Amino acid sequence: MKNRFLIALLSSFTSLFLSVAYVFAAEVDHFEVELSPKNAKVGESLDLTIKAVDKNNTVVTDYNGTVLIFSNSNPDASMPIILKDSTYKFQEADQGVVKFENGVKFTKAGKQEINIFDFENEKIFGKDEVTISDSGSAGKQEIEFISPENGLTIGDNRIKVSGSTVKNHKVKLIVNGTENFELTSNNNGIFEKEVENLKSGENTFKAQVFDSSSTVIGETEDIKIRVEQNGLSIRSLKLIPEEVYTEGPYSIELISSTGLKEVSVVINDSVIVLKEDKEGLYKGNSFAPKTAGTYKVDVNLVNDLGHKLNELGVTSLKVKELSAPIKQEEENKKETTSTGELNVSKEPIKKERDPLKITGLKLVELKTKSILTWDKLEKAKSYNVYKKNISGGIDLITTVLEPKFEVNIDGDKVKYDDFYVRANGEDEDGAYEGLLSDPTRIKTGPELLILLLVSLFAAGLFLFFRGKKA
Structure with a gap:
């Protein structure tokens, strides 16, 4: 009895394992094929998408077979250039799905189809159908530039050129009448190209659109842009x-x-x-x-x-250096002559200038003004006060005789500015400036606008009650 139970249990696990293995090793049943758009003109490029799917239309992500791609209805149709002898081998990175953008062009009008077969098993296949119409007579298709604007002047020798025309068509961009770029308009009819190595001066651009037989079916007017890489100079x-x-x-x-x-x-x-x-x-x-x-x-x-x-x-x-030796005093220099006499001469000795260093900076902030003070220098004749500007430099604000500077607080926003002080001195050699102080951040705007509002409100209440008593 026990053996029968074990055999039944083993059989159940085996069945479950085989079922799971089947799920993970599903076989390709057919290909889902899509051409886009479903209505196009002769020579217009179409996107081709191929999906390898199982019976439940689920993509088989590990499919790595080779497919044959062709058109029974239009054997001369243009196929994706990546194909080798009309075949494509699925790669691991494809995960069972491959898309060829602008990969197919039909050369004749009518109902046209694309055919896909597994190269090893012809029973695995798929197809899709589109309606192709005549492309129209030459010179009738619109094409125009989106950018750049005609007459534009630029300072670099490169520019991005873009335009619009019929979708999925061959476009040729012609630069200066000699350089040609082969492009293809996308599903929205847009084409673009980054053009480099433009010449200095005037450059011309023209674009042409072609049908499947390489006949020009539309072209733009010339546009001109100018490249100016010179003109900047320091006078x-x-x-x-x-x-x-x-x-x-x-x-x-x-x-x-x-x-x-x-x-x-x-x-x-x-x-x-x-x-x-x-x-x-x-x-x-x-x-x-x-x-x-x-x-x-x-x-x-x-x-x-x-x-x-x-x-x-x-x-x-x-x-x-501010402390460079520029003041000289004379010192007696004694020498003894050959006759034994004492010769006294004068030789200048060097003495450094007072650096007039600012010390003792103190800041007092009141409601209506800020007051900056510093230690008085006996050799200072006056003091320059500077304010830091938005460029990082300093501007001279004022010159004061006493070691004190006041700034009124005004405006409706909290604001702080950096201020510096430098003493002006004078000695026997003339006037000079001392060392610049460290910056002091001074409030130049009120602490809060609400203080003003509260004050106005309080004043209003006072006048109101005073009026009632009267």
């Missing part, structure tokens, strides 16, 4: 002053073409953006590097056509 570049102390402020003025899209200079790996102050004049401000030396100034220009000019070492910025 003048000034640094004011040309020589500056370490971390000292300086301004930049550059003269070039009007209306440039981007203008910048690079000094010591720092990019300084210049803004057009008036036609062709671009200005900016910045600080000198922390280390003394001579720094090359590189210039970058970009116009509205996208053309760029990069000039290296247009000029140089000279940066010197």
